[in-house]
Amino acid sequence: MMRQWWPVILVVLISPFLIKAQDAGKIDRIALFEKDVLILGEGRKGPYFLPDSLIIKDSESVYIDRQLQARAAYQINYIDGEIRFINSVPQGAKIRLIYKLFPYPIRKQYAHRSVIQRLLGSTTETISPLKTAKSEGEIDYAAQLNKSGSITRGVTVGTDRSLKVNSSLNINVSGKVADNVEVVAALTDQSTPIQPEGTTQNLQEIDKVFVQLKSPHFGATLGDYNLELPSSQFARYSRKLQGAMGTAQFSHFQFTASGAVSRGKYISQSFSGEEGNQGPYQLKGDRGQIDIIVLAGTERVYIDGESMVRGETNDYVIDYAAAQITFTRRRLITADSRIVVDFQYSDEKYRRSLYSAQGMGEMWDRRIKVMATFLRESDDKDNPLDFTLSEERLAILRAAGDDPQKAIVDGAAYVGPGNGRYVMQDSGIFRYVGPDSGDYRVTFSDVGQDLGSYAYKGGGIYEYVGIGAGRYAPVILLPTARNHHLFDFDVQLQPIPALKVSSEIAISTLDVNAYSPLDDQDNQGTAQEWKLQFLPDTLHVGSQKLGVVGLSARYRSIGDRFRDMDRTTEIEYNRRWNLPETTPRGERVRELEGHYNPFQGFSLTGEYGDIKKGDYFQSERWQLDTGLMRHQWPEYQYRIEHIKNKNITDVRMGDWWRQKGAMNWRIWKLKPLFGYEGEIKKENWSDTLYSGLKFNSWTGGLEVNASKKLFLSARYAWRNDQDYVGPDQFLDKSTAKTQQAMLRLQQLGALSASIEYTHRQRTFTDSSLGRKDTDLAEVRAFFKPWKNAVNMDLNYQISNTATAKKERVYIKVSPGEGNYRFDPQLKEYVSDPLGDYILRVLTTDELVPVIELKTSTRLRLEPAKFYASKNKSTAALKSWQKWLRALSSESFIAIEERTQEDEIWSIYLLNLNRFQKQNVTMFGTMQFRQDFYVFEHNRDFSLRLRYTSRDEMNNQYLEGGQKRKEREYNLRMTNRFFNKWSSQSEINHKQLARSFFGQDKQNRDIYSNQIRFDLVYRPKQRLELALESRLSSEEDRFYSPATKVLAFSFLPRFVYSFLTKGRWQAELEWSRVDVKPGNRLLPYEMANGRSPGSSLRWDVRFDYRVSKTIQASLSYGGRSEPERQGTIHTGRAQITAAFR
């Protein structure tokens, strides 16, 4: 009997253990899968050994003292379990690593077949059969790929437009496609809609394709990508490209190849800042032209040699379309600021193809490293993009050789009286006389500031301003096609760990005019560099450590004809050697550098070098640096350098001393700061002609770290500038005083705030220059007391900037494809979704200096949040508290003012009487909104009272200024009753006044009252029947008697839904507009843009889901309006197939 029962007993007994065993397995799996390891730093870079090998690649997170480390900060050997850091990890610092392991033991090597073992003397061998993977073990990667996207095809047809086909494609794929091979792909051909303000990136600059394949050894990128080849000296290369790039990476070999269409042209621009002007600063093309588009993300910006970070909360912002850069309040710009911007700009003259290849190899236990780079940039000379190449022009280009000034054609063409816009005066000067009033059609080109004779006045009008006084000339510039090749070979030898020898040789060929064989003899050039380095090592005398010593020597020679493709010198290279603005390209540089760190934190560095630029220029320099950075010690850094140069051809002698130092010491919660910078620069051009400068700048400050919640700092800087006027004679030029203060509060109760303020005052000795003040401020505050029942934030900013004059240009397009139409009666372009014009806003280079204020504040009151309690029911509240819970409000104020007002403190302190003055304000706006809610979050009944006001003045446009004033009172009530009925009612009173100055447009002073009522009946969830009605009464009181408009509309609508399948929607709008007196012009702001008379609009739409992946939609609309002839019918059909 017992025998028969034992299986039952066994099952009952083991069942809990089976379940338990699985739990235990889960814990083991988790424990095995992820490891958290703590290691202590040993004051060295590594290697630090981990307790595990075969770590899953890229699974690690590395922290040093709780600070997450960037991937570039360390190297990890996943196979052997070792980590090295780029910088030494301080002694005792906690290195925390979290990484993943495979949850099962893995050998380092696997063989597909068993190893054949041939025993000594044996004549037979055993080969194990090929093991095929089990089918159930195979991974279906295709099924695991995340795929989404769609393809859309649609047609639009209408009585006022021709048939238009709309199509778009979007594909997104990500995941593994094979073992160790991962793909991320995105593709779209969707276009960017026209912007109402007429500003958009050039569509060709928008990334539309991105495909990336990654595996442990190989990688490929297709589409839009950034190519960075930073490793070499002469073949450094960074470009935004469109094409394909492949990489292969093994332990001792690495290869990168790229074939692409280059999207831009590289240029580096250096300029000085202006006192009291944070920007915008105009970026220019290679000819000094300003009508360029900077390729987004290609810019690298430096101030005084320091790299800047883009962003309103960082150092600078950039308007790529206008090629203008503005510095933020965090970065004070003065006349002493040295600004360098490297960027690429769109140069759509020729299709430019780029090929690059770079291979790197290591051998002899990594003691020898070899790298070869090839770069080729070449314009397709047979297919220019934005101009036609006639035989005549081709002949001009062939004859031009390498001189671009010869590649021009006359921009003026005689077209006969009444056919042109310009006439030619006796002196050969062209004068604008208006459309169809002249006899010349003239094309002007931007030839660079002060190189032309004409200035642009807006509206397509150019005016003669004198030879060399303008930037435009009546010529057509013929761009030449260029071919540029560069080959670079770099070898590094490190026979012993302490010694490294490296050499680099580069050859370039540049043909600046591929059309012409002339001047080709100077196309090729070479460059070379040799380096000897004694790498930093500890110096021993017996067993005594005397610190770390390092030495290096460099020799660099560049031929006159060598041409690089990107920046190959450090930022401010000219300043480093005191090079003149224009020098020959060729140079020979010799440099020695040594450093000594006797103990941790203290360093001494010395440099000596000389440069020679042929027989034209030579300079020598030395530099000493010392610094101390050690915990709880006073910290300091000091540098002194001296440059002595000789300009051989014009016998100019230069002598430049530079010093810079800073020190601070943290004592308890205080940190006093001190800084000094000084320079003496003397240049003797002759016995009587001198140039140079001298300045001393002293800085003092104090930082107070009162607690984690409070931080204060204050700085004061004084600087005196002098001009060098004779032997050891300096004349005072200016004195500048800069004060900076900062306060930070972090969650001090319900308050968080930060205040930063900078004031600079520079007084010039020359009374004609006077005094220049700069103010930069930023205030942010957040206040959220009483359980967030009060929620307030404040933003306030002031800055000294400049504002560019703008020009509106309306471009004619096919009817229905624009968003503006020209109203001949109003003499202005008015917004119209079926219009035939689009707007482009052009920024001119006419910059007006202004002070800019921008502020906004928001206050939200929600008593319900205060009374919301987890432990307190609503019943416990008093009746007034319950009522208070039903109320809420929000207030919002925003003010912006860009003005030339002299009384700057009245602007800073928001004296609104000084705002929006016609003679000084460039742009100003003031907005206020007050919302008051009753039962804001209630579906059955909700009420909103709103008041809004907006005042705006705009003097930015060349066409003239405009003032606008709006006031609106609004009551909106939403109800739901009987479960099937709901409604929304609105009562609105509005006032709008617009006045124009300097242009021929009709002013407005409109008062309107409107009632809107929307009644909805929903007998079933899927069916909606609704009727909306509107009644409005408006008056334009600009006229006497006033223009009166009475308008009413009825809008029945019907919606029927098919759950998960689709829906029908139909809507009709009938409206009637009556005007008194009948002959008055009606501004488009009145009667909702409708003309007097009856209008009828209708729309029917059907959306249907054909299958899980296919959707279709059909729509038909029509409008019969008094301002249009006949009835306009528009139909659209669209089908979308989605992938998954």
Next chain:
Amino acid sequence: MLYTLIRERILPIKINSRLSQYFINNSDYIRSFFILSERSMFIRFTLLLIMAQVSLTAGVQAQERADSISAHFVYAFGAEGDKPGEFRQPMGIDIDANGNVYVVDTGNHRVQRFNNKGVFLSMIGGFGWSREQLQRPMDVCASNGLDVFVADYENRRIERFDKDLHWISTYQSNPETEEKLTLGFPQSIALSRHGDLFVVDAENRRILKLNTLREAEMSFGDYDWGEGALLSPAQIEISLDDRIFVADQNAGRVMVYDYFGNYIQTIGQGVLKEPRGICMNPAGSLICVTDPVQDQVFVFTVAGRRLCAIGGLGSKFGALDNPTDVALHKNLLFITEGNNHRVQVFELQFEARP
């Protein structure tokens, strides 16, 4: 025969039962066990009962365990401030297919981009209403790998940037736009696989659909939407099978609509108090919802069954204070915290296939 009966008739009923799986995986051993015991009818009947009971019990337990998810804190990044990598009241987060993490730093009026290890890469925004400036941005959508859409709340506009955060275009309503299609304050934004944008309009408490030409095409969830009317929509997410999930904050629930705005169902009622952030796994089987009032993130199946809750009030790692939004990349869950001004990353451990 009994073995066949159990294997083919009973065990398949217990979906997700680990015991069933165990039975199938170890069938050779268990088959021999049953063959031995088939001699007795009594044993067969008893075994059937016991197995059914064990299977049911294990099924229930396994369901709890198997369908539940555990979350482990992995790392965090960010602290209060306005330097790169710091936040003030981050309100939104999204992750593209490449693993780039986009965080809406609302208090600093900007969007920051990080790699999936939390290392800062770039940013856009700053206070203001000009181009490339933002005013209280509330949400970001980077799902298509090429574009980044930002709901620029106070400026009443949708900003489109490329994946490196360079401005491309702006969408905002014209004064002529009809009332039903006017965009008020955009609170959240989601891109469907069809390329349509769905925007939460917090002012008008509805969802606005912008088609691929970025024309406002329809709205839903408004006061006229019957059962599907929204009270205070906070966040939106679209599944790959085209269902639209909207966190209705003050209603304490997640509303589900079909692609045409037809109301389908409600999730989380009774569990959620004020749901705000919302995200789904790529398979579309899980939905994660943040609840700032409970300081937790809840994970539900799409059918609405709660699987787990993460967090609880606190500032230590693993605890949450005002979790505002959530995003899922592979099995890593990124949570933004409004009051701790940081992003915490949790690893989800799936006990069984959901």
